[in-house]
Amino acid sequence: MTGETNIDVLLKTMKPFLNEGEHVFCTTTNKINIDDAIMFFTEKEGTTIILSKEKADALHLPYSFVAAWITLTVHSALEAVGLTAAFSTALAKENISCNVIAAFYHDHIFVDKKDAKRAMAVLEKMKN
Numbered sequence: 001m002t003g004e005t006n007i008d009v010l011l012k013t014m015k016p017f018l019n020e021g022e023h024v025f026c027t028t029t030n031k032i033n034i035d036d037a038i039m040f041f042t043e044k045e046g047t048t049i050i051l052s053k054e055k056a057d058a059l060h061l062p063y064s065f066v067a068a069w070i071t072l073t074v075h076s077a078l079e080a081v082g083l084t085a086a087f088s089t090a091l092a093k094e095n096i097s098c099n100v101i102a103a104f105y106h107d108h109i110f111v112d113k114k115d116a117k118r119a120m121a122v123l124e125k126m127k128n
Contacts, residue, residue: 003077003105010083015073016123022053022113024063025099032059038069039101050101050110067099068116070109070123078102090122 004010023038027046034040036059039050049061056063076083084100084107091098091111096119099110111119 003075005077005080007082010074010076012127013074017071017073018120019069023067023069024053024056025050026056026061026063028061066113067110068113072107075105076107090126094122
């Protein structure tokens with residue numbers, strides 16, 4: 001099953017969805033249960049873990065950024081060109097920082113929790 005590559009179709013059908021809760025980026029050398037995490041990514045300096053703030057607090061993991069998690073529900077192809085640039089530019093114009101994760105089916109955007117509603121409005125406006 002391949003995803004969509006046409007940028008016009010992607011923008012018109014991206015259907016942003018605001019996931020519930022607060023999410024944080026942490027790093028640790030301790031083993032974390034895979035079921036507790038949204039994502040793991042290993043870099044030379046350590047492993048980044050994205051998880052709910054509640055789980056990070058329970059595990060006593062430090063973090064500095066509390067984010068809202070927005071999923072673009074269109075099945076975007078990993079080789080699609082321009083989607084990330086389009087939405088990150090639109091968010092930047094509104095002074096909204098975004099951290100992007102491209103997974104197999106969807107793009108996931110993490111924005112400061114305080115900016116969640118504004119980010120959703122920006123993304124919805126892009127569909128027009």
